[in-house]
Amino acid sequence: MTADPVRRDPDRLFPADPSTRAIARDLYARVATAPIISPHGHVAPGLLLEDRAFPNAAELFVTEDHYVTRLLHASGVNVRTTTDGTTCDPREVWRTLADHWHRFAGTSSAFWLESELHEVLGIRSSLSPETADAIFDEIGARLAEPEFRPRALFRRFGIEFLATTDDPLDDLASHAALAASGLGGRVVPTFRPDRYVDPDAAGFAGNVAALLAATGEATTFAGYLDALRARREHFVRHGAVSTDHGVEEAFTAALYPHEAERLFQAVLAGTADAEQRRLFRGHMLFQMAGMSVEDGLVMTIHAGVFRNHSSETLRRLGADSGHDIPVQTSFTRGIRPMLEAFGLEPGFHVVLFAIDETVFSRELAPLAGFYPSVYAGAPWWFLDAPDAMARYRSAITETAGFYRTSGFIDDTRAFLSIPARHDTARRADAAFLARLVAEGRVPLRLAERIADDLVSAIPREVFKL
């Protein structure tokens, strides 16, 4: 990446073979500017409500993005604010990124950032130690302009639907205000109860106490379930379409009420051992599925990540600082109790996301290819990249086709990267479909329909939009 003027390849991410590329180009052209449906992500609603200008290139693109700080950290540089309050000068942070930019070559982060600089901000030189300062200033100037504020960008990005992720006790006032603010697209909350249902979550007993207090429920398992139901209802009233469950292990368990009651009291009292806490967690995932059958919220399960692998980093930099590391994952046995109880219930939807890609062909495609309730979640997190997307489609399609997959989710808190991420998925899917057409496996006309459906009909069906 040099100081030469950047010319983004209009055929980027398409296969090099000319005949396949031509098909990919045509398929992509159909959906390149289609409205963005983002049914799962982590943008803060306040961003769009307050509509403040973004501060500078460093905070916008580096220090708050743990995809980026992670690789800088691996290169021996910390640019995040530490718990003792040490911060770095934004311009210095940006220069550091430029110095290490070759280390990002080939990563999703590099691809997205280049898209953001070029397509969103109109930067025409490429990042290097030589250009770092000028680009920093150019970005700063752009960000001060009104058309680069969040709400203006939201409209420019063509976001039709955006789900945030929210604490069950959130009053969702921001969402209510947003809905009334005439933004254009629909912004809705997502119910994420992990810290209220996982006994190993920090402050679990206090979290549950707060939940019960907020809903006026008694400290019984039945009261606890009713409290969760009440908060889900609150989310439904504010437009929520789904719940989000982040679990290290995809494990579910059915329990008799008296067992659940006993376990509930034990986890609250802190007397439950590791196996009992696991059982409680698994039963609560089971209960969440049951509530989804009742209230219609789509359940999304993100499984298989060991959070906060480095204790010292957690202490110094806090959570979400780049050291959540995937582990071996499986679903077939672990989610069976849930599917035995609810898997055939009309209207129940559960989307299974994994980072261990071995489950794609082995479990996700077979499960989604049978249960009307199960969808194979799009490649997520570390797999949110062109090659991984190709591996996902290759592993899933021959068993489950395209219509049992979830459609793309961007899963991001980096607002400016949303179009680049969706664009990556659209290009990757066009590339995959083009190969099937070129190899005589799917007729062009059907591939066109699928390309269209992947960005609209499919996510609408899966997330009940």
Added chain:
Amino acid sequence: MTADPVRRDPDRLFPADPSTRAIARDLYARVATAPIISPHGHVAPGLLLEDRAFPNAAELFVTEDHYVTRLLHASGVNVRTTTDGTTCDPREVWRTLADHWHRFAGTSSAFWLESELHEVLGIRSSLSPETADAIFDEIGARLAEPEFRPRALFRRFGIEFLATTDDPLDDLASHAALAASGLGGRVVPTFRPDRYVDPDAAGFAGNVAALLAATGEATTFAGYLDALRARREHFVRHGAVSTDHGVEEAFTAALYPHEAERLFQAVLAGTADAEQRRLFRGHMLFQMAGMSVEDGLVMTIHAGVFRNHSSETLRRLGADSGHDIPVQTSFTRGIRPMLEAFGLEPGFHVVLFAIDETVFSRELAPLAGFYPSVYAGAPWWFLDAPDAMARYRSAITETAGFYRTSGFIDDTRAFLSIPARHDTARRADAAFLARLVAEGRVPLRLAERIADDLVSAIPREVFKL
């Protein structure tokens, strides 16, 4: 898929790159019409003996094929006969398939069905809601013609060898009659003892009792082994070349005779716990290998599937209704006791099949690349598709070459799909070989030999034909 006349791409499944495609086309041309060797499948021998006309498009292509009913079920539609006897009107079933046909795009099922309609039945329009009725009638007319009866098709398909799968107590009269019927190719039974050796199989104790009664053996472990030996011998006399073992876990265990005797009595009495039942199962897989050393039957192990994942569906639709879901699989430690005892025995052949593709490079290629007895089974079941075949060859070949693999098996009860399945494998292998030639890794003349051997010499060697 439109109502336009279908033109099947003669280069289907070949890579798009013109130079590679040209090589693939030439390699494929060598084997396109080679006789079919099908050493593992599930066609009922009665089909070929009775030679009745196939009833209609729905029964032929939809309701009896759980690959197809599975995806319809996932789409919320059941077209199978339920246990209370509810059936669906064939024409309606066919229309349902047409309505959902886009959902099959990119799957093996779609590719096979299109091949069957076009190549076997000569249907020239493609399936859609608009063409469904006409195609249903057209198929009906074809099926009434004598040249579309099973025996005529068997000859037209060029099937030289076809193995069925049979119960150990089957008298194999159908096979005897078939052999005497002048069909042409050889049709032989396969010994599948799962329900007599797995204590968790439905009716296990009764199955064993029937086995002992049929062979006049005493209810001792020695008698039980002799009974199995006798039935294997019966199969050998009827031309069987292999045994088929479907196991959730690839686990084998050596036991002292008195341990085995005690375990045998416990599993029969129903007093064995889960660990003991597992041990018995593992010991019986070990014993089956020992008997293969004695009688020369090739052992095939199909590992890693959780059968009947949905209890309610099992109750309503029966087994093999599309919800057998793979699980994590490994062989290295689990089959070691068997290989320690028999892995170096001259003439012993064991073919390892897996759906968890992680074992391809990790275990199957290294095992088959060392033990003269072990062959890496072709991609099976959900992996019986072009991309999965490419992944298999890529994962296996660099470690074990082509000659330690099993050759293609179609593993199907869908008789009409046999040519399409073998054609898929031939095209996929031609495509893979063509890439190795194009990349200067295998000389063309050797690739030609390998293409030939994959459809003839290799399965003949592996299955001792």
Added chain:
Amino acid sequence: MTADPVRRDPDRLFPADPSTRAIARDLYARVATAPIISPHGHVAPGLLLEDRAFPNAAELFVTEDHYVTRLLHASGVNVRTTTDGTTCDPREVWRTLADHWHRFAGTSSAFWLESELHEVLGIRSSLSPETADAIFDEIGARLAEPEFRPRALFRRFGIEFLATTDDPLDDLASHAALAASGLGGRVVPTFRPDRYVDPDAAGFAGNVAALLAATGEATTFAGYLDALRARREHFVRHGAVSTDHGVEEAFTAALYPHEAERLFQAVLAGTADAEQRRLFRGHMLFQMAGMSVEDGLVMTIHAGVFRNHSSETLRRLGADSGHDIPVQTSFTRGIRPMLEAFGLEPGFHVVLFAIDETVFSRELAPLAGFYPSVYAGAPWWFLDAPDAMARYRSAITETAGFYRTSGFIDDTRAFLSIPARHDTARRADAAFLARLVAEGRVPLRLAERIADDLVSAIPREVFKL
């Protein structure tokens, strides 16, 4: 492979697509003749010190290479010397290889051997039953010439750095003599302590006793650690840059000194059970990391192989006879104790190698993408081949880029294959980079820098050269 004159495709291993191939060709041309850095391998230092002529084609290419004997063994032929001393006539061995040569098509071994014959020895006919004798004689004639002795080849190969693997009690006299011999490149030892730290290693207690005796340390855990420290220091003085740890399971454990002392005495006394032996092994891997922090040796962990799968073969042919079989591998939880203690220590480097490729995207890339100490080891052993290298880069790059990988290691004792192996890696990386360029994902100029760095700057940084 015929008797035709061999013309090695100059574009071998490059993608067939012409535009991508052209880019790959240019990238490869930059590094085709770059000096070889081999930071991990198993060449015996005596080979270069004694500089004897290689004996004949069979011993040079077949009987000592368990990659080759392995596949011959799978084909039912043993060409290795057995423990009762039976050897095979070299010419007969070579003829056997020629007879079975088609069975190696597509394997790494075939690709390397063809490179060695053609590029190193200048053989211009290809191996077949017809040419076997002539080629055997031709090789024999070459090997008798002085320019085909080890030291001459070492210089011709352009080896700049070569690490051997050595026993901790080795006096390293060969290395001292080699260093003084004016060979040119640097040849250094590598500290491989497995048999002194794994209670399950053959002769473990005796090994430890010898270690303590050699260093004059007491039979205490502290003495044992000091003995290991002393030997590491000896290696450092002889130029060692790294340690090598071969473990079936990537497991580490921190222990209090008194626990470690008790465990040490138990494993020496042979009273430790399997779980205690595992704990000791895990603690010693932990201790080795601690010593690496002290003395700066780069730690390499090669995980996930079940050694000596066939007891009878171990007895007849000895270790390293081709039946080390990989097993499921994971790092995330197992190496966490080590990374908690040392993962953020400045200067600590640990390179993680695996054969279970599922860890590439799931664990290696995320770990190497965060911890400054962790590098994702190059595809190793069975994965040391073009397709596997492509899968590795595809799985790693999108998360961790190129600069968190180890650079290529050849891991070989087959001296003549070193250039072919590095050439394979250079071609494979050029092919991968070319695709990223062709797909508009990495600018050409940056791809050029990466191609250069992969063969020089990256291994130099990782192995502190």
